[in-house]
Amino acid sequence: MTAPTQVLSALLCDPDAAVQMAGPLLRSLDLTDRDPLAWITDPNLRQSIADGFIDIPDDLLGGRP
Known part of the structure; x- marks a missing residue:
């Protein structure tokens, strides 16, 4: 391990x-995966989230695991 x-x-x-x-x-x-949430529409922000540069706090995920 x-x-x-x-x-x-x-x-x-x-x-x-x-x-x-x-x-x-x-x-x-x-x-x-770091899938951007549907309510995030800015393409640059979506790409930054997918690349791992920005992390969305879990309380904003709306119950998504």
């Missing part, structure tokens, strides 16, 4: 930490 995998596993074992950290961690490790 690699060090990043061990750290991620340890963090996600804590239910409180998992809720707050799972989404950002998975996106930062490129384990899930």
Whole structure:
């Protein structure tokens, strides 16, 4: 098991930490897509989100995992 995998596993074992950290961690490790939300219409902003330069806080995701 690699060090990043061990750290991620340890963090996600804590239910409180998992809720707050799972989404950002998975996106930062490129384990899930960074799809821009439908309400974001600016093409430059959408590309920056897809490239990982801008991260949308999970409370603005509208319940999306």
